[in-house]
Amino acid sequence: MDYSPSPNSSWVWKRICGVKHEIAHGYTDGIWHQQEGFSSARCYDWLKGQAPKVQWEKVVWTGWSLPKHNFLGWLWAHGPLQTKCKLLNYGVIDEDTCQLCGMGSESQEHLFFDCPYSRQVIQQAWVYGAKGVQYAMVTNAVYGIWQQRNTCRHEMVLVHPEWLAKRILNDMKARIRERDKSHLSMFDVEWLESKNLM
Known part of the structure; x- marks a missing residue:
């Protein structure tokens, strides 16, 4: 010592x-x-040391999500995403209008919950059922919306919400198909098959 x-x-x-x-x-x-x-x-x-339990842990750290979705979900949960609202506060930009819908201030709250574009994407991509898959859909949707927001901001390209929703669903299907399903119950397997996710 x-x-x-x-x-x-x-x-x-x-x-x-x-x-x-x-x-x-x-x-x-x-x-x-x-x-x-x-x-x-x-x-x-x-x-x-002892860290307090956080409410978003199971949503962000689900095994059904890709690691890049988990990581962005973790950033989203902690709030450091550089939205236009934050950039305006830093003095980097002159206005903070939402990049996706052109309405409202682009805060995290607006971008992922209030933005009409994002709501349309989530409604079309959302699958009701098994909790783990639903949690993964959240991080997958957050990742897809954030990626689309950045593409729109830097390349001036905004895809139709239906196309983005399909991409999110296809990513989800690919992730489910590559995972080991031996630990799943018969009910989960039947549910995934009924939703065309396997």
Whole structure:
């Protein structure tokens, strides 16, 4: 525990040694403070601390979504997407009219919930049924709408909402077909087949 890296050590080694000093605070008189004993998993949990449960976790981190959809869904849940409303606040642009519908201020709330274009896309792409698939549809739709918004902003191309809805559904079908379905119940399989998602 007394070891310190030399000044010419790599930053990786210095960081590892820094974590060692943080772990040292978990010991009292050479004994790990948790009753269950020391393990790397328990130590990691202790280092990162207790985070509150968030309501959007199951929607964003569903195994039915593609990783890129999960990641954008995570950004959406945290609110850092650079909408025109934010860019206007930063002084980067002069107006914040929604790129997709030309009405209202382009905030995340408007773009994904109030925008007539987005609502039309979601209504046409939405599939009622299994929760995991519905959650994946949310992140898939958020990704598709955000991608379309950026295409419209940078390339001045806006596709018809029906076309975007079909693309979202096709992405969903491709994801479902490539996943291992051995863990699915007979009911889930029948439901997916009835919706033409398998």
